[in-house]
Amino acid sequence: MATHAPPVEERDARPLDIETMRASPRRLLAEDAELPSPEELEILTLRLRGHIMIMIPEVEIAAGRQPKDDIPRYCALACVGEARMRLNLEPGRTLPAGIAHAQRLARSVNALCDHVVNLGGDHS
Template identity: 75%
Template sequence: MSHGTARPAATAEAEHLPPDLATMRATARRLLADDAEPPSPEELETLTLTLRGHMMVAIPAVEIAASRLPEDDVPRACALACIGEARMRLRLEPGRTLPAGMAHAQRLARSVNALADHCENLSSTHD
């Protein structure tokens, strides 16, 4: 029986894969589209947790991309500000009512969209 501490290669490789921006945007759109149907309380909880997961994946990807830019670069500063706001939103708890939970999830969705924008912009202009 092996008790090694080294992580499997597949796990290490997965950490360096780009985030699935299409899926992230589709999840955010579920809450932000003009014609979006209000989710049930159970679906809202699932969407909120999914959005939090998307943010946890996107934040490091944006950080890595931003770190490749010069310190005085405007896109770097914008990306880092976005990361700061996303982290702040991750620390917040949804309200106890359905409308408060919906507003919280929509703020998370806007952060997901912003992080996805930074992922695209930083990877396309600085590869």
């Protein structure tokens, strides 16, 4: 099921807080990251999902401003597709499987942040 960016009049006018959105992935992807407890993992996974849901329309809008044959536009939209796919996946039942799932979400958050910044999207 594809979702599309909301009309401009329905979007929040505040700029994205990219730095805050990048903090959650660091919790899982940093070399010295400590393993989260199951409770922490659940909260972190929900936070990452929320970041992705916010970023997808922003990346789509920023990509839509680029020429149709623009390679960064194509890459950004491919990233959106992968992020949507990851939102539809369920984490495994074990802690290691849940962590792996959250790490994939974290990588999508990082990539979406990179794309919105590189495409000149509205961010702080």
